[in-house]
Amino acid sequence: MTFPDAPQATAHAKINLFLHITGRRDDGYHLLDSLAVFAGAADRITLEGPADTMSLTIDGPFGQGLEADDQNLVLRAARALQAKAGTAFNGLTESFRLKLEKNLPVSSGIGGGSADAAGTLRLLAREWNADQATLFPIAEKLGADVPVCIAQRPARMQGIGEILAPAPVLPDAGLLLVNPGVGVSTPEVFRAFAAGGGITERPQAFLPTRWDSAEAMVADLNATTNDLQAPALSQCPVIGTVLASIGSLPECLLARMSGSGATCFGIFPNPDSAKNAARILNEQSARLNWWTWAGGFHHTGSST
Ligand SMILES: C[C@@](CO)(OP(=O)(O)O)[C@H](O)COP(=O)(O)OP(=O)(O)OC[C@H]1O[C@@H](n2ccc(N)nc2=O)[C@H](O)[C@@H]1O
Numbered sequence: 001m002t003f004p005d006a007p008q009a010t011a012h013a014k015i016n017l018f019l020h021i022t023g024r025r026d027d028g029y030h031l032l033d034s035l036a037v038f039a040g041a042a043d044r045i046t047l048e049g050p051a052d053t054m055s056l057t058i059d060g061p062f063g064q065g066l067e068a069d070d071q072n073l074v075l076r077a078a079r080a081l082q083a084k085a086g087t088a089f090n091g092l093t094e095s096f097r098l099k100l101e102k103n104l105p106v107s108s109g110i111g112g113g114s115a116d117a118a119g120t121l122r123l124l125a126r127e128w129n130a131d132q133a134t135l136f137p138i139a140e141k142l143g144a145d146v147p148v149c150i151a152q153r154p155a156r157m158q159g160i161g162e163i164l165a166p167a168p169v170l171p172d173a174g175l176l177l178v179n180p181g182v183g184v185s186t187p188e189v190f191r192a193f194a195a196g197g198g199i200t201e202r203p204q205a206f207l208p209t210r211w212d213s214a215e216a217m218v219a220d221l222n223a224t225t226n227d228l229q230a231p232a233l234s235q236c237p238v239i240g241t242v243l244a245s246i247g248s249l250p251e252c253l254l255a256r257m258s259g260s261g262a263t264c265f266g267i268f269p270n271p272d273s274a275k276n277a278a279r280i281l282n283e284q285s286a287r288l289n290w291w292t293w294a295g296g297f298h299h300t301g302s303s304t
């Protein structure tokens with residue numbers, strides 16, 4: 001049982017509105033230029049109580065198939081912060097029973113695991129009075145997407161994700177997320193990208209300081225792309241069906257894949273038009289058992 005006032009963190013889905021690959025480091029990691037934003041859809045992490053060692057239980061619609069083992073990003077984040085900033089009593093570092101409510105599909109290009117790691121760091125930082133400067137080096141080691149998930153605010157991501165620059169203030173647009181239930185491996189998609197010819201030389205994308213409407217945002221996004229979409233599609237052809245389905249919905253302004261896939265998003269004039277589109281898509285594709293979510297952005301303003 002979870003107590004109503006148990007400390008909790010929400011771990012919001014990250015969406016790459018565009019993703020350009022600009023180079024490659026000597027260690028093989030790809031350099032990116034990407035606009036990362038956050039959707040209302042979220043996992044939830046709860047600190048259920050004290051324990052002798054860090055422990056984790058998982059529930060929620062996508063909890064099955066995700067192990068609560070040492071590799072889980074919640075436990076890895078908890079232990080990494082514990083080692084740096086944990087409070088000790090009688091010679092023992094404080095540990096907790098953690099619970100993860102997994103609402104976001106796994107390995108799906110919306111950074112659910114990264115968001116969980118960042119949410120766990122925020123939650124435990126409150127318990128142990130750790131500041132953001134302590135969290136960042138830990139976040140970077142946990143994964144390329146974890147730093148942007150700390151603030152969960154729109155940011156332009158560069159480097160491999162560790163360089164965060166201000167993003168435009170977002171409009172109150174509608175967002176539809178659709179995942180066809182097929183997990184996609186991020187390293188394999190990057191490998192397919194490299195095998196398919198690699199980097200396209202192009203001028204850096206222009207981004208204004210704000211967008212006042214979904215239409216203005218989409219006008220600029222139309223000059224960008226997701227470089228991982230074609231390689232992901234070659235590995236997982238159903239992504240093409242998802243993109244075509246989103247693009248055919250009423251009032252859809254843009255249909256694109258997020259991250260390394262397979263989740264795709266649609267941009268709509270406002271959250272209600274996105275919810276209406278989701279209702280129509282769910283009726284059309286009920287037999288396919290796709291995961292859908294519709295609403296708005298989590299935060300519209302950048303933190304940097
Ligand atoms: C592609 C992106 C875009 O936001 O999102 P997702 O599809 O994961 O949501 C991220 O860069 C993914 O970040 P993240 O999922 O944290 O990746 P990591 O665990 O650090 O890396 C997994 C593997 O992907 C490859 N990788 C990852 C990031 C990067 N910039 N270049 C890479 O080549 C590497 O082979 C690495 O071993």
Ligand SMILES: Nc1ncnc2c1ncn2[C@@H]1O[C@H](COP(=O)(O)OP(=O)(O)O)[C@@H](O)[C@H]1O
Binds near residue numbers: 073108112260
């Ligand atoms: N709490 C977690 N949630 C999701 N995936 C996790 C978690 N902990 C570890 N993982 C592992 O991290 C990998 C990437 O997961 P995820 O962040 O969902 O992918 P993506 O960034 O593509 O959406 C998967 O192989 C998964 O097994």
